[in-house]
Amino acid sequence: MSRRPNTSRRFADSGSIPFVGALHPKSRPSPLLSVGLLVVGALLIVGYLYHGSGGRSSNIAALNRLDGGVSCTLELQKLVPLLKKAYGDSMRTVLHVGPETCSVVSELLKEEDTEAWGVEPYELDDADGNCRSLVHKGIVRVADIKFPLPYKAKSFSLVIVSDAVDYLSPRYLNKTVPELARVSSDGLVILSGYPGHQRAKVAEVSKFGRPAKFRSSSWWVKFFIQNGLEENETAVKKFEQAAAKKAYKPSCQVFHLKPLH
CATH class of the missing domain: 3.40.50.150 (Vaccinia Virus protein VP39)
Structure with a gap:
């Protein structure tokens, strides 16, 4: 009854940071857009760190929320x-x-x-x-x-x-x-x-x-x-x-x- 290996790649495996291009100085985004992107990026990083902390009890709960x-x-x-x-x-x-x-x-x-x-x-x-x-x-x-x-x-x-x-x-x-x-x-x-x-x-x-x-x-x-x-x-x-x-x-x-x- 072994689980099949999880082949999905994690966020950190890509070697890149989301939205990094949007934050390049030459793009000159509006202050609100920059703040919004920073908030989203921070949330993604926090979510990733929490997942990596080993909270296994959240795995089933997350699956339940997704599939009802x-x-x-x-x-x-x-x-x-x-x-x-x-x-x-x-x-x-x-x-x-x-x-x-x-x-x-x-x-x-x-x-x-x-x-x-x-x-x-x-x-x-x-x-x-x-x-x-x-x-x-x-x-x-x-x-x-x-x-x-x-x-x-x-x-x-x-x-x-x-x-x-x-x-x-x-x-x-x-x-x-x-x-x-x-x-x-x-x-x-x-x-x-x-x-x-x-x-x-x-x-x-x-x-x-x-x-x-x-x-x-x-x-x-x-x-x-x-x-x-x-x-x-x-x-x-x-x-x-x-x-x-x-x-x-x-x-x-x-x-x-x-x-x-």
Whole structure:
């Protein structure tokens, strides 16, 4: 599940500065035009420096703004308080699986009495300092989830997956989802996009290797049954109660499953 290499060239690669010709003394532009061009150039430079600083969590957000899609990983960070209500003590040891897992793990580690780990299914080409530190400590691993996870059964109380299963074909889902349930002792939470979500195909294929396939809830229910996975009714009830109190409606499908033992 490696990302395809990003062949797009960055601003600095061109070896030139935008609008430099317009600022040549012989052109004698009006003062307002000169100021305007300087402001635009400054904004471009600031944007480039920010991008180069390693803010990986902004990558998905920017993609969403461009294509109108929804990132379940960003959605997950909003759902953490609801998940705490639903799972309580089961939030003690959490494994997150999905892209941008460094940002998710960092947020989970801020929660009291919560230890968190992550699996990044795609190559970390532009990881920031915090993400590299998490990888160096072994808290975050880069691993192809089409293959068995490098953890023993029941290694984590709760496993949460976002923006990962939508990019797997049924052939690999049949192996991956039961494997995710295997390493959980209390439950598995899967966030999946709703059918009808649109993504920018070119950017998406470049990032994930293939476009996402958003499946209906009925498709997922049938899939879970075929693979011997049961709904965690207790967690579902608590989660829905917490969501109702907050008048919150998730932008992604949220499935609560019992561990597979």
